[in-house]
Amino acid sequence: MNDNITSLTRKELKDLKVLLQFTAVYCANRHTSDRAAVITAEPDLLSLSLHKYPVCKECSDFLLYAFERRLRCPLEEKPICKHCTVHCYKPGHRDKVREIMRFSGQYLIKRGRLDLLWHYFF
Numbered sequence: 001m002n003d004n005i006t007s008l009t010r011k012e013l014k015d016l017k018v019l020l021q022f023t024a025v026y027c028a029n030r031h032t033s034d035r036a037a038v039i040t041a042e043p044d045l046l047s048l049s050l051h052k053y054p055v056c057k058e059c060s061d062f063l064l065y066a067f068e069r070r071l072r073c074p075l076e077e078k079p080i081c082k083h084c085t086v087h088c089y090k091p092g093h094r095d096k097v098r099e100i101m102r103f104s105g106q107y108l109i110k111r112g113r114l115d116l117l118w119h120y121f122f
């Protein structure tokens, strides 16, 4: 077992927060299952205000997997995952990230929430 967990940087926490926000938007518009806050024991993730972004079970599993991967990234200098050479995500995961970002990106643009996109791209 590799339990070599490192703390997340501010940049990484920001990335995960964006993924959390975008997934919550996606879930609210695409999924009809009951939603609840993502439950995690990772201290680093508590600062993300998980209770503000309830998602369904499927999206919760998706987010926990993404958080897990980031917490256990083997690279010393963690690149933004979309530029990563390791590709630690399981098949299908990156496609789902792309789908969520595309859907929620368009959704937020239509509603003038460019402030959220701004945080993502800059």
Ligand SMILES: [Zn+2]
Residues within 6 Å of the ligand: 026, 027, 028, 031, 055, 056, 057, 058, 059, 060
């Ligand atoms: Zn969902």
